[in-house]
Amino acid sequence: MEKLKKEKYINFKIITIFPEMFHAIENYGILSKAIKKKIINLIFFNIRNFSKEKNKKVDDRPYGGGEGMIMSFSPLKRAIVKAKKNDNSLVIYLSPQGKKITYKKLKKLSKKKCIILICGRYQGIDQRIIDKYIDEEISIGDYILTGGELAAMVLIDGISRFVPGVIKKKISKNKDSFSQNLLDHPHYTRPKKIDGMRVPKILLSGNHKKIKKWRLKKSVQQTLLKKPELFKKNK
Template sequence: MKIHVLTLFPEMFPGVFGSSILKKAQEKGLVDIQVWNIRDFSDNKHKQVDDYPYGGGAGMVLKPEPIFRAVETITQDRHPRIILMCPQGERFTQARAEELSKEEELVFICGHYEGYDERIREYLVTDEISIGDFVLTGGEIPAMAVIDAVVRLIPGVLGQEASHIHDSFSTGLLEYPHYTRPQDFRGMKVPDVLLSGNHKKIEEWRMEQSLKRTFERRPDLLEKMELTPKQKEFIESLKKKKETHQ
């Protein structure tokens, strides 16, 4: 996969892209990440890329010319997904990460200042993505988050191919609890079922724990799931327990 990032602050990215899983993915040749300075595509002698909004108002707006020129130069005759990082965009989800991980090339546009010239949205980008209902200084941190979520799903990136399958949201549920050594830490013990060696019981326990954690923390996720009769029965038992303690 090729990933391009258009930004006014390329110095923000080396630490993230040069560490951990993202670094290993690049070393393996599974992803090629390039960061581009939007100012390099400005035809203004002062490298200006923003201007005051028509109609007045506070803040500065990113001009269309350098953004269009950057995307056209980078992609040439190719037509990859052009992703605008924007608080007005669609909420980013694990499902969207899985979808994007199947693409061969992605371009991320990181805005700053007050916003983008509307023609960038209307005529250039294919997707607008938000990482939540809050506003950051720019699109750089959201782009890093999305790229990290996408790259780790590319086959071969993670050491164990099944590592991401049980991640929170991958199954529609929050992930079950994990334990490691020591077995007994200050009187806090690992659940006996995980030490039993009975893989069927362990899987049942993990599913119940995922359901329980989702029910307690993100019940809205359960509304979107098609639960099995056994899962529904377990959720009903959790509801009764909750009602009893209220």
């Protein structure tokens, strides 16, 4: 297994039956660069490698009947025990039953040195794994996905943006949507006029004090229009 850095970094230990899905973030974009610099480490534990069945089976029928299959206790337990060996990882299960992720939660999780992410499949995982080995259940929204891998990638991306060195300009994180419980203001770039629409004159004025005031006003308007519930968090 790859030797981990002792400097600033965050390790994501991912328990999944489809590690290949994570090539999407390993090979593209800002996270890819952070991985190459070893600021972020992705370490995979394929659940099938922990199955003692001849066909590497990791699921079984649910007790009590019903549709679908359930991920079995034993291979998941072995994978978690292996992933946690010699460290104090936080174990997260990506689940629609978990608490919905927030900006503040992502920022808090970025302080961790090691996070284990369990990517469920089928109808879910044996409840006894949740009862004994899971520290937190986290949801990325009130909807169902075919598996936890996509949710894990969303979580990794959201957390990693707060890890020093991943994003060069710290100011960009401080001005993100949700950082002040306000949505971001509208953005414009060249050309000044296109399809009969012009860039607001204030942005071309060079008066940074007035531009800042305009952007704050637009942020408030955007929030009132699209996510008024954010204002309750400011109270």
